[in-house]
Amino acid sequence: GAVVSQHPSWVICKSGTSVKIECRSLDFQATTMFWYRQFPKQSLMLMATSNEGSKATYEQGVEKDKFLINHASLTLSTLTVTSAHPEDSSFYICSASSRAFDNEQFFGPGTRLTVL
Amino acid sequence: AQSVAQPEDQVNVAEGNPLTVKCTYSVSGNPYLFWYVQYPNRGLQFLLKYITGDNLVKGSYGFEAEFNKSQTSFHLKKPSALVSDSALYFCAVRDMGSYQKVTFGTGTKLQVIP
Numbered sequence: 001g002a003v004v005s006q007h008p009s010w011v012i013c014k015s016g017t018s019v020k021i022e023c024r025s026l027d028f029q030a031t032t033m034f035w036y037r038q039f040p041k042q043s044l045m046l047m048a049t050s051n052e053g054s055k056a057t058y059e060q061g062v063e064k065d066k067f068l069i070n071h072a073s074l075t076l077s078t079l080t081v082t083s084a085h086p087e088d089s090s091f092y093i094c095s096a097s098s099r100a101f102d103n104e105q106f107f108g109p110g111t112r113l114t115v116l
Numbered sequence: 117a118q119s120v121a122q123p124e125d126q127v128n129v130a131e132g133n134p135l136t137v138k139c140t141y142s143v144s145g146n147p148y149l150f151w152y153v154q155y156p157n158r159g160l161q162f163l164l165k166y167i168t169g170d171n172l173v174k175g176s177y178g179f180e181a182e183f184n185k186s187q188t189s190f191h192l193k194k195p196s197a198l199v200s201d202s203a204l205y206f207c208a209v210r211d212m213g214s215y216q217k218v219t220f221g222t223g224t225k226l227q228v229i230p
Contacts, residue, residue, distance in 0.1 A: 006159070043206065043222045044160075093159050102167075105218055107152070109159040 003027050004096050006108035013084055014116055021079045021111045023094030029074035030096035034105060035067070038091040050077055084115040118143040120209050122221035129197045130229050137192040137224045139207030148210040149190040150218070151181055153203045160206065166190060177201070197228045 003026040013019050023033055032051050036044040050056035050071035058064050066088075068080040077096075081088050091112050095105040119142045129135045141147055148167055152160040164175025171183045181192045190207060207221040 041223075043220045046217065049217070091157070095160075104165070106162070107160040110157070112157060 002101060002106045004030075004094065004106045004108040006092075006094055006111050008111060009109060010112040010114075012114045012116065015085050016083055019081045019084055019113060021081075021092055021094075021113075023077045023079070023096065023108055025075045025096040025098075025106070028096075028098050028100065030077075030098055031074065032097045032103070033071055033077035034095045034097070035069060035077075035079050036093045036095070038093060038110075040091075044093060047079075081113065084113070086115045089113055089115045118147075118209050118211050118217075118219045120207050120219055120221035122205075122207055122224045124224050125222075126225040126227060128227045128229060131199055132196050135192075135194050135197045135201070135226065135228070137205050137207075137226060139190045139192065139221060140188050141190060141207070141209040142188060143209055143211040145211045149181075149183060150208040150210075151175065151179070151190075151192050152206045152208065154206065154223075155203050163192070163205075197226075199228045199230050202226055202228045 005024045007022045034049050035047045037047050038044050046059050047062045048056040048058045048069050050069050052071050052074050056069040071077040091110050093110045095107045097103045097105045121140045150165045151163040154160050163179050164173050166173045166183045174180045179194050204223050204225050206223050208218045210218045
C-alpha cells in the first residue's frame, strides 16, 4: 500500500512553453501533497505544500506564478511549470501523506524536466 | 527550526564489509527520523524510520539505524555491504510538533567496491 505515481517520468519541452506534472496517490487518500525540486547531486528542496481543496503554501523563494499547484482531489495534485526556461530544468519529486499513516510522506518516482 | 547534517559526501566500502552512513539532527521537540535511498533518476525509497521505542530500528534490505538521543545522531548501518547498495542516501527529520514538514540532509553517496 501507500503508492504514489508521477506522470510523466520525463519530459522535454521548448523554452516558453508550460509543462504539467501529475502526482497521484494510488491506493490511499492523501490529505496533503508536497512538491520537491532536486538539482543534480543535491538534496531535495521543498517547493510547496498543498492540501486538498485549498491553496498551496509555497516555501520562501519559490515563485507562485511560476509553479502553479492544484490539489483538486484527495488523490491528485498537479504542478504546472509556466513559461519554462532552461534554468527550470530539474528533477521534480512529489510526496503524499495521510493522517491514516501518521502523516508519513510517501514519495513518487520523480519527473525529469529538461527545457531546451 | 529543524536541521539534518550528513557530514560525508561520499562513503566507500568494500563489498562484504560493514557500512555506516552518518546523520545528526537538530529539532526543538521529539524527532521523527527517516532514512531514504535514491537510485539514479529515481524517487526516494523508504528504508526505515524512528518514532519512539527501541533505539535500534531495523528496516528494508538489511539496513538498520541507531537512535542516540544524547548525541542527536541516527546513523545508518548494515553488517555486510552489497554492490547493489551503491546509491544516494538521505537522512530526514520531522519535529513531532511540526506540521509535517520534513527536512532532508544533503545526502551521502555510498559506493560499494567489489
